[in-house]
Amino acid sequence: MIEIVIEDRCTGCGDCVDACPSDVLEVDARGKARIARQADCQTCLLCELHCPTDALFVWPDYEAPVGITAEQALASGQLGAFRRDSGWGEHAATHSNQHWRMGSIFERARLQAIEIAARKSVQAEETVR
Numbered sequence: 001m002i003e004i005v006i007e008d009r010c011t012g013c014g015d016c017v018d019a020c021p022s023d024v025l026e027v028d029a030r031g032k033a034r035i036a037r038q039a040d041c042q043t044c045l046l047c048e049l050h051c052p053t054d055a056l057f058v059w060p061d062y063e064a065p066v067g068i069t070a071e072q073a074l075a076s077g078q079l080g081a082f083r084r085d086s087g088w089g090e091h092a093a094t095h096s097n098q099h100w101r102m103g104s105i106f107e108r109a110r111l112q113a114i115e116i117a118a119r120k121s122v123q124a125e126e127t128v129r
């Protein structure tokens with residue numbers, strides 16, 4: 001699940017907002033990305049792939065946030081690691097694409113997205129009644 005945006009690194013480009021399939025992220029009035037709907041995160045890591053400044057930190061637990069701080073994310077050495085190891089963007093020349101390793105996580109994310117959509121549909125119907 002998306003855990004944190006490192007604000008000092010964020011340029012407000014909006015690439016993560018465009019990439020997120022679940023509308024989790026927004027760029028706020030200060031020009032910084034913020035996590036607006038964390039519970040909707042599918043843990044797909046697309047935001048990490050698309051962030052050009054390695055400002056986002058997604059933890060592999062897809063069920064609940066674990067509360068990782070900016071300090072912990074920076075100290076982990078993992079910021080940008082997924083983008084790099086996926087051979088994405090500027091890393092394409094130096095790293096082979098290892099994106100296939102995410103297959104099981106993407107499958108869980110897909111099932112969770114279906115579950116979330118069904119839950120929202122039921123809630124919308126109940127609101128109409």
Ligand code: SF4
Nearest residue numbers: 020041042044045047
């Ligand atoms: S991990 Fe996927 S669903 Fe979660 S915020 Fe990033 S792009 Fe959105």
Ligand code: SF4
Nearest residue numbers: 010011013014016051
């Ligand atoms: S992609 Fe990265 S730099 Fe751009 S708005 Fe999102 S977090 Fe900020």
